Amino acid sequence: MKENILGSVNDFIRDRVRSDLEEGEINTVVTRFPPEPNGYLHIGHAKSICLNFGIAAEFGGICNLRFDDTNPVKEDQEFIDAIQADLQWLSVGWDRQAKYASDNFEQLFAWAKRLIEDGKAYVDDLTAVEIREYRGTLTEPGRNSPYRDREIEENLALFNRMRDGDFEDGSRVLRAKIDMAAGNINLRDPVLYRIVRVPHPRTGDSWCIYPTYDFAHGQTDAIEGISHSLCTLEFEDHRPLYDWLIDNLPVTARPRQYEFSRLNMSYTVLSKRRLTQLVEEGHVSGWDDPRMPTISGLRRRGVPALAVRDFISRLSISKSEGTVDAAMLEHCIRDSLNQTSMRRMAVLRPLKLVIENYPEGQVEEFQSANNPQDESAGTRVVPFSREIWIERDDFMEDAPKKFFRLSLGREVRLRSAYFVTCTEVIKDASGEVIELRCTYDPETRGANAPDGRKVKGTLHWVSAAHAVEAEVRLYSPLFADENPGAAENFISTLRSNSLEVLKSCKLEPMLAEVADGEVVQFERLGYFCTDPDSSSRALVFNRTIGLRDTFAKAMAKR
């Protein structure tokens, strides 16, 4: 793990920040994380969050959380609340009050009028369709709107009446007067204000006109004294407009925009549009479904915030677009959990094992390490008795030599308990194995043979008489495609079995009392945490991630 838990140590943006500081271009670093509250945060946002908060922390500056709430038709208080909860959970040092673009609606309105007064903006009566037609195409220049040369006084009067609600939604817009022939389409008289009669989560009904992103963003940056306005590559084309507005308005700060590539990850989608579709069409249980790449989904699944930050820190900021292997995130999750998780035993697909030479009714208590990685974690007591549950996968008839687990006549270690040898396999009428009979070697108490003989396999187990039952939910990737976003219809690449629910799993007694938010390791299986659906009467565990399984991988290769 790198020293810097918020982001990479070096990249072209930090280089720039450093030189701006050294050359006196700026005195203080001020960044911002500017989500639009129209969805939940996902792992891609974490990249931007760690970048912005990380840079502020590294250079002794500050970073604002600012909601880009300029389009009430898509935005909602639910998202504002969720975003703040996620940001808090991520623990990136956000400790200030959230800011809102809407805090500045009055100032923005005044600046729009200033543009009109300077002859740099005008009210256009063209319809949306006409505006598009007049805009031209990628290869042909646009044409000036017939309303482009209105008198300043008329523009001012019209714009005031727009605000006063004298006109229908969509009937008029305010546009910047730049250049309809510009190669950059963003400069072909971009719309600055539109009429939308939709109540705003913050300002309610006080406005019926709202500034566009282009008009609000840079100016809000200036108001907040942002020194480095960091955004993703698709805004590169907007930078000339960002600069034009800053240059043509009496702002007191000179923010600069820098663009970096957004995060893409294999086997998932990271666009708000697609994630929203998954939620709205019910393909997942909600934004916090543990299969979702959302921050709330990862959290519910048991992924530590530290693992998310570590993942981002290994990414590195650049301008080339690529897709990060999901295995990178998985590695960070395992790495983080391996160091901190308590070890426990749980049997997911139980098979009864009866130890014939073990006294009926006898119970022994074994001490088992809580975490072999960390001796200070201590030990816990695990009850053992004549009848235990083992994993069905840990028994195989006609097992090949490479199979180190149980088979008729073979001896294995029961973790922390004894060596047992399988003496009989009991099947039902259909031939399915329903029970194993074994003998144990009393000399191997503590799971070590005094004669020094070795066994290749160590099995986890749960005493049948002491087992706690639980439901366990296993998650695997939502998509079958490595790049579902590239599919014609990404919904069609959804896997049908990304959630597997196992009932009646057998857990060691300690697992009845796992704290909310704690992630434990079920030995040999993976990391698990309780789901919010869980209660003391009906335990429900989520598998955060499985342990690496080179044996399964080798088997799959055959």
Add this chain to the structure above:
RNA sequence: UGGGGCGUAGCCAAGCGGUAAGGCAACGGGUUUUGAUCCCGUGAUUCGCAGGUUCGAUCCCUGCCGCCCCAGCCA
């Protein structure tokens, strides 16, 4: 055919004219009361391609090729 970007191992990348870091993945081997963890080892005569400048180029220049973004009153 307009404008803006990007091209270094399977993936993410460092490199800023002096002779190719690191991480993930993969593959070997060792340790192991988790087939986990941990440890050790294995990769680019080459940086999209072709020219040019230079004693010397992944880094500079030119020309190609490939990929991404832009024609919302979304952000």
